[in-house]
Amino acid sequence: MTGKDRIYKAIRREAVDRTPWVPFVGCHAGALLGVPADEYLRSEDHIVNGVTRAIERYHADGIPVVFDLQIEAETLGCELAWAKENPPAVTSHPLANGTTLADLRVPRPEDGRIGLCLSAARRLGKMHPDVALYGLITGPFTLALHLIGTDIFLKMFETPNEIRALLGFCRDVCQAMAGYYLKAGCGVIALVDPMTSQIGPDQFKEFVTPAAAPVFDFIRRSGGLGSFFVCGHAQQNVKAMCECGPDNISVDENIPLQYVREVCESKNVSFGGNLQLTSVLLLGKPADAQRNAIACMDVAGERGFILAPGCDLPYATPPENLEAIFPVVSDPYQRDVARSLAIESSGQDRLNMADYGQQDKVIVDIITLDSEACAPCQYMVDAVRKVAPEFQDIVEWREHKIKYRESLVFMASLMVRNIPTICIDGQITFVSRIPPRDELVAAIQKRINEKFRMGILQRQGAIHLVGEDSPATEAVHEVLQRAVKELGADVPIRRVRDEKRFKDYGLLKSQTPAVYTVKYRLRSRGKTPEIAAVKEWVKDLL
Amino acid sequence: MSDSPLRETPRWRGHVAEAGQRPDRNVSPERARDAQRAPIPVLLITGFLGAGKTTLLNHLLAQPAVQSQRPALLINEFGSLGVDGALARKGEWEVYEINKGSLFCSCAQTSLLTALGDAAQRVRPGLLIIEATGVSETRDIEPLFDARPISGAFRVLANLALIDAAAFTRLAAYLRPAVSQAAAADGLVLNKTDLAPAADLDCVERLLRQINPRAPVVRVQRGALAWDFIAGLAHTRPSEALATAPPPTIAAASFNTDRPVDRQRFLEVIHNLGASLLRLKGNILFTSGPCFAEYAGQELVQGPPLKDRGPTAFTVIAHGLERPALQACFEAAFASSV
Numbered sequence: 001m002t003g004k005d006r007i008y009k010a011i012r013r014e015a016v017d018r019t020p021w022v023p024f025v026g027c028h029a030g031a032l033l034g035v036p037a038d039e040y041l042r043s044e045d046h047i048v049n050g051v052t053r054a055i056e057r058y059h060a061d062g063i064p065v066v067f068d069l070q071i072e073a074e075t076l077g078c079e080l081a082w083a084k085e086n087p088p089a090v091t092s093h094p095l096a097n098g099t100t101l102a103d104l105r106v107p108r109p110e111d112g113r114i115g116l117c118l119s120a121a122r123r124l125g126k127m128h129p130d131v132a133l134y135g136l137i138t139g140p141f142t143l144a145l146h147l148i149g150t151d152i153f154l155k156m157f158e159t160p161n162e163i164r165a166l167l168g169f170c171r172d173v174c175q176a177m178a179g180y181y182l183k184a185g186c187g188v189i190a191l192v193d194p195m196t197s198q199i200g201p202d203q204f205k206e207f208v209t210p211a212a213a214p215v216f217d218f219i220r221r222s223g224g225l226g227s228f229f230v231c232g233h234a235q236q237n238v239k240a241m242c243e244c245g246p247d248n249i250s251v252d253e254n255i256p257l258q259y260v261r262e263v264c265e266s267k268n269v270s271f272g273g274n275l276q277l278t279s280v281l282l283l284g285k286p287a288d289a290q291r292n293a294i295a296c297m298d299v300a301g302e303r304g305f306i307l308a309p310g311c312d313l314p315y316a317t318p319p320e321n322l323e324a325i326f327p328v329v330s331d332p333y334q335r336d337v338a339r340s341l342a343i344e345s346s347g348q349d350r351l352n353m354a355d356y357g358q359q360d361k362v363i364v365d366i367i368t369l370d371s372e373a374c375a376p377c378q379y380m381v382d383a384v385r386k387v388a389p390e391f392q393d394i395v396e397w398r399e400h401k402i403k404y405r406e407s408l409v410f411m412a413s414l415m416v417r418n419i420p421t422i423c424i425d426g427q428i429t430f431v432s433r434i435p436p437r438d439e440l441v442a443a444i445q446k447r448i449n450e451k452f453r454m455g456i457l458q459r460q461g462a463i464h465l466v467g468e469d470s471p472a473t474e475a476v477h478e479v480l481q482r483a484v485k486e487l488g489a490d491v492p493i494r495r496v497r498d499e500k501r502f503k504d505y506g507l508l509k510s511q512t513p514a515v516y517t518v519k520y521r522l523r524s525r526g527k528t529p530e531i532a533a534v535k536e537w538v539k540d541l542l
Numbered sequence: 543m544s545d546s547p548l549r550e551t552p553r554w555r556g557h558v559a560e561a562g563q564r565p566d567r568n569v570s571p572e573r574a575r576d577a578q579r580a581p582i583p584v585l586l587i588t589g590f591l592g593a594g595k596t597t598l599l600n601h602l603l604a605q606p607a608v609q610s611q612r613p614a615l616l617i618n619e620f621g622s623l624g625v626d627g628a629l630a631r632k633g634e635w636e637v638y639e640i641n642k643g644s645l646f647c648s649c650a651q652t653s654l655l656t657a658l659g660d661a662a663q664r665v666r667p668g669l670l671i672i673e674a675t676g677v678s679e680t681r682d683i684e685p686l687f688d689a690r691p692i693s694g695a696f697r698v699l700a701n702l703a704l705i706d707a708a709a710f711t712r713l714a715a716y717l718r719p720a721v722s723q724a725a726a727a728d729g730l731v732l733n734k735t736d737l738a739p740a741a742d743l744d745c746v747e748r749l750l751r752q753i754n755p756r757a758p759v760v761r762v763q764r765g766a767l768a769w770d771f772i773a774g775l776a777h778t779r780p781s782e783a784l785a786t787a788p789p790p791t792i793a794a795a796s797f798n799t800d801r802p803v804d805r806q807r808f809l810e811v812i813h814n815l816g817a818s819l820l821r822l823k824g825n826i827l828f829t830s831g832p833c834f835a836e837y838a839g840q841e842l843v844q845g846p847p848l849k850d851r852g853p854t855a856f857t858v859i860a861h862g863l864e865r866p867a868l869q870a871c872f873e874a875a876f877a878s879s880v
Contacts, residue, residue: 150591154712157713157794157859198719199718202793202795203715203716233682236718283690405690406688406690
């Protein structure tokens with residue numbers, strides 16, 4: 001099965017031999033060539049060479065020809081600010097600067113940079129016939145925002161017909177661009193509309209659906225496959241996106257993949273995503289990328305899923321992190337190895353938790369994916385948040401979101417394997433189960449009691465009365481007993497009567513009766529203490 | 543400056559941070575020392591484009607209480623550059639400018655991380671003021687301070703949301719971050735109070751107190767906020783703030799039809815919605831004749847119908863009820879609905 005077959009089948013929710021993998025390489029391909037983004041995105045040759053290099057290095061089943069959401073906007077009169085390590089940014093909006101909608105016309109294939117993108121697509125199609133080429137087009141809402149600026153949000157209320165007309169124009173642009181890319185050999189058209197994450201499902205259905213749905217209908221009638229890309233906090237719109245009629249949707253790390261799977265399967269739409277761009281692919285190591293890829297595949301299942309980053313890869317993404325993905329995608333053995341390594345080999349990063357939870361407060365750690373994005377995690381965090389104030393300042397709780405590397409290390413150090421999990425003073429207490437209030441209170445209270453007992457033990461002391469049985473010694477004993485009784489203290493009085501032991505106290509018989517107080521302090525339990533630690537204890541005694 | 547990974551801008555004594563520039567992961571002895579220093583306090587300013595963030599920022603920068611803290615600025619605006627250049631030139635503060643245009647998603651976070659990394663390692667300001675883009679989610683910004691390259695280098699002093707008193711109720715139903723920024727704020731600055739009628743102001747303030755009951759609200763004109771207000775704020779991480787006080791529903795519904803509306807029933811609907819009704823605007827074909835109606839600040843203004851709209855074409859925004867319920871309320875006002 002070729003990469004192209006694999007992608008097409010996965011998009012159609014047909015069976016595939018393995019999970020297909022699509023690195024969303026945009027200006028990052030410039031980094032592979034050693035050219036800055038502003039040069040890369042304006043050169044047909046660079047695009048062809050950069051994408052080719054990415055296909056070869058990352059063993060891509062599919063790949064975008066260009067990832068630049070400013071191409072249509074630039075052609076329609078938006079000014080751009082170019083950057084060395086970024087796609088360009090739109091800095092002016094023609095419809096906010098005197099241009100009217102009637103002045104704009106749908107771009108032709110030769111306008112602006114469209115021609116070089118289409119030419120690159122044709123060349124790449126011939127060079128890599130087994131790879132699925134994605135033609136990326138700016139979604140209607142994002143394009144409308146480019147053209148009119150952020151006034152779009154106020155105008156959705158003030159002059160909704162104006163915005164509907166604008167989105168109608170953007171729909172025509174999207175449809176034209178989809179047609180150009182299909183004709184140039186792209187089998188998958190991705191409508192990339194990140195700005196829709198800013199609006200709710202009601203506004204999505206009112207303004208975006210009428211513009212997006214006809215584009216997907218057009219793509220289907222033209223024999224292509226349509227994918228709807230979004231990024232950011234767009235969970236609220238996933239259902240509405242599916243109802244626009246795409247074959248596939250693709251999301252970033254802000255939307256839980258499990259949620260996307262459930263919605264998409266109910267709508268018979270395939271889905272893709274959502275490798276973490278910053279914390280894993282940019283800042284992490286190859287092992288992190290492999291772990292993340294495996295986690296995505298585990299959640300997504302075997303049918304109708306395409307593994308991909310959440311969005312356009314940053315320019316400086318370390319290539320070795322992306323190279324690490326293919327082995328775990330293609331080889332079950334490598335996957336198992338990576339799984340084992342993920343669990344066992346992160347020892348180098350592990351924290352020394354031997355003394356964790358020994359301080360006065362009880363620490364409740366909640367290990368989550370992210371309580372803002374994962375419902376079970378949220379419920380677990382809520383459960384602890386509600387209970388903690390009942391213990392006033394005795395209990396302190398913390399959430400550890402494993403999307404951050406530090407939290408992942410913390411999780412491994414506590415030997416936590418499931419999410420979400422509650423640990424009390426470092427001990428795994430509730431795993432993948434939201435504890436009822438009473439159960440949680442009881443678990444925390446149990447730990448408080450343990451600490452209380454431990455505190456008593458640590459503070460324990462005794463009185464040693466040294467001296468043979470004699471009236472003088474008995475008189476001292478009576479005084480000691482009375483003092484302890486009047487204080488209500490739990491302090492034992494130990495009698496040392498054996499004359500041979502007097503010297504242990506540095507005493508002569510003539511110096512008795514004598515009284516010693518002894519205070520015990522627990523320093524170590526169930527382990528061999530470090531010698532440096534013992535020296536510190538000894539110093540305390542000197 | 544030349545050894546900085548960031549490019550110098552000709553306009554300001556500052557830098558342009560670009561996404562994709564990789565924050566340095568090597569820990570130098572100097573950086574290790576920095577890590578032991580106290581975290582840099584951060585003042586985060588959010589608010590929709592046009593809410594007056596730049597004016598407020600300039601007002602703050604003019605105050606000795608701010609100048610004495612050796613501030614640095616990180617401007618993360620959407621599609622335009624916001625700080626008053628003249629004022630920035632006068633000061634000695636460092637300015638980081640992140641203009642990500644339309645890209646504000648995960649891939650944009652690298653720019654912010656790069657700028658924060660430079661501020662933590664090289665500049666070490668006494669106060670970092672971040673002017674966030676109007677479409678950014680506050681909850682996305684704060685976790686960035688936990689990211690490995692800059693972990694422990696910053697602490698959020700306060701998170702201010704600037705609210706455009708004249709536009710907020712129109713915007714809230716359409717732009718999710720407008721509400722979530724307010725919900726996550728430690729302090730709410732109701733700006734442009736001179737441009738909104740008193741009744742409208744009360745309506746916005748009431749709504750803000752429902753969205754975020756824990757944050758104090760201050761009314762200002764032209765961004766004239768005293769540092770004392772910020773100094774008195776207590777910071778709460780957005781995730782905690784949002785979880786304890788979910789923002790109320792703010793729904794919008796549009797009607798576009800030829801069906802006539804019964805004026806009496808329509809007025810009853812408005813009366814019954816009371817303070818829940820935030821805005822209404824558009825043409826309404828009453829059985830007694832067509833007119834244009836606009837509701838704001840608990841006042842209904844009527845006039846001749848707009849020519850570019852249908853006979854009954856209006857949009858209504860309310861809080862405290864879902865869209866279907868809002869639609870049902872006004873459906874009952876149509877003459878044919880009985």
